[in-house]
Amino acid sequence: MRQPLFHYYPREGGIFVKRNIQILVFCMLFMAFFLSGCSLMPTNTGVLIGTNLALSGKGMSYSTSTERGIELAKDMVNERGGLLGKPVQIVSVDNHGKPEDAVAAIQQLTVRHVSAIIGPDLTDCTRAVRANVEAVKIPLISPACTQPDITVDPKSHEVYRYVFRAAYLDASQGRAMADYALKQLHVRRAAVFYYPDKTYAQGLAEYFRSAFSAGGGEVPVYIPVEDVQDLTKYLPLLQGENVDVIYLPGYDDWTIPAITILRSHGISQPLLGPDGWNGPRMEREVAPAYLREVYYTDHYAGHDTSEAAKRFSQAYYEKYGEWPDSYAALGYDAFMMTAEAIERCQSAEATVVARELEKTIDYEGATGTISLDANHDAIKDVFILTFKEKQPELAATIPFDVQTQ
Numbered sequence: 001m002r003q004p005l006f007h008y009y010p011r012e013g014g015i016f017v018k019r020n021i022q023i024l025v026f027c028m029l030f031m032a033f034f035l036s037g038c039s040l041m042p043t044n045t046g047v048l049i050g051t052n053l054a055l056s057g058k059g060m061s062y063s064t065s066t067e068r069g070i071e072l073a074k075d076m077v078n079e080r081g082g083l084l085g086k087p088v089q090i091v092s093v094d095n096h097g098k099p100e101d102a103v104a105a106i107q108q109l110t111v112r113h114v115s116a117i118i119g120p121d122l123t124d125c126t127r128a129v130r131a132n133v134e135a136v137k138i139p140l141i142s143p144a145c146t147q148p149d150i151t152v153d154p155k156s157h158e159v160y161r162y163v164f165r166a167a168y169l170d171a172s173q174g175r176a177m178a179d180y181a182l183k184q185l186h187v188r189r190a191a192v193f194y195y196p197d198k199t200y201a202q203g204l205a206e207y208f209r210s211a212f213s214a215g216g217g218e219v220p221v222y223i224p225v226e227d228v229q230d231l232t233k234y235l236p237l238l239q240g241e242n243v244d245v246i247y248l249p250g251y252d253d254w255t256i257p258a259i260t261i262l263r264s265h266g267i268s269q270p271l272l273g274p275d276g277w278n279g280p281r282m283e284r285e286v287a288p289a290y291l292r293e294v295y296y297t298d299h300y301a302g303h304d305t306s307e308a309a310k311r312f313s314q315a316y317y318e319k320y321g322e323w324p325d326s327y328a329a330l331g332y333d334a335f336m337m338t339a340e341a342i343e344r345c346q347s348a349e350a351t352v353v354a355r356e357l358e359k360t361i362d363y364e365g366a367t368g369t370i371s372l373d374a375n376h377d378a379i380k381d382v383f384i385l386t387f388k389e390k391q392p393e394l395a396a397t398i399p400f401d402v403q404t405q
Helices: 019-035 060-079 099-111 123-136 170-183 199-214 228-240 252-264 281-285 307-320 326-345 350-357
Strands: 006-009 014-017 047-053 088-094 116-118 140-142 163-165 189-194 218-224 245-247 271-273 294-298 363-365 368-372 382-388 391-398
Touching: 047 060, 047 099, 047 326, 060 088, 060 307, 060 326, 088 099, 099 123, 116 326, 116 350, 123 140, 123 163, 140 326, 170 199, 170 245, 170 271, 170 294, 170 382, 170 391, 189 199, 189 228, 199 218, 218 228, 228 252, 252 271, 252 281, 307 326, 307 363, 326 350, 326 363
Parallel strands: 047 088, 047 116, 116 140, 140 163, 189 218, 189 245, 245 271, 271 294
Antiparallel strands: 294 382, 363 368, 382 391
């Protein structure tokens, strides 16, 4: 007698599937789940680009913007078909703004077989990982580091084969500001105050002084100032030396109080600074009256500078609901330079990508037209910005040939 498929038990009030049918149904469901692509094991079907940024801790405000620019670039590349016919995926590792964690991030990204790494964008973290990327032979593109020893070993003077940058050098921005002061502000006597414990500030101070003097100007006041309150001691010196411009290289945590002190004591001469002044703190924390005749170098000058900048700016606003800053623009350009290199060489192999990055010429980006020189440094314009109604505004563009004089 053939067994029925179902047994009916009135006392239980339901129908029960026999064990063999239960197993069959389970197998069918599992196969449907597996074939649908919902595998329990991760698969890599795309090109992987790693990021090594401070998404928490020191430098978080900078790196968060950098990451946004990278994510936007990734979305735009994927919208037009990805790379090598595959989608691009970001493998993000938080280095917490710590050099030791930046080193650990390189190890994690190496295991994931990324084609390139964007970041760190903090100088000490980038210095810490140079030897590591040279060892694993994965190209690293620093979006924002401007100090010279990032791409060239300061002792051997050899170029790091796998380290690149999207930002210009401190030498470029120091010389660009000196040129602007001499030729467009028409000043001749400068004072330089700088924070002595920062190689960033020290280097910029010397680049500016050297270029300003070479251009026919004089720098009678050149003083390291650790405690910004000590600036008040040098006010009589500024008057006695008939100084007509003041250069204040440093980050905004030092220069914001410096600007406030000088302006509140009646110093009306133009105040000049580097890219460390960019960011919203200047607009938020400095009184509008004190921002008059304030100028600083920057990498991104808004959407009016080029068609590429306009496309980036508009896309960023549509995605995030706010306008981008320089770190976002540099992150975007670092990613797009890498994407273009992968497309040109038609390979996601890290060593091949590195050699193709070396050939970058006339990349049209959000921060301008970029070519990489023999040291893997960016050849590009420097923007001089000022403030109008507490908003940054382009004052001048200094071309690369002027920066090398």
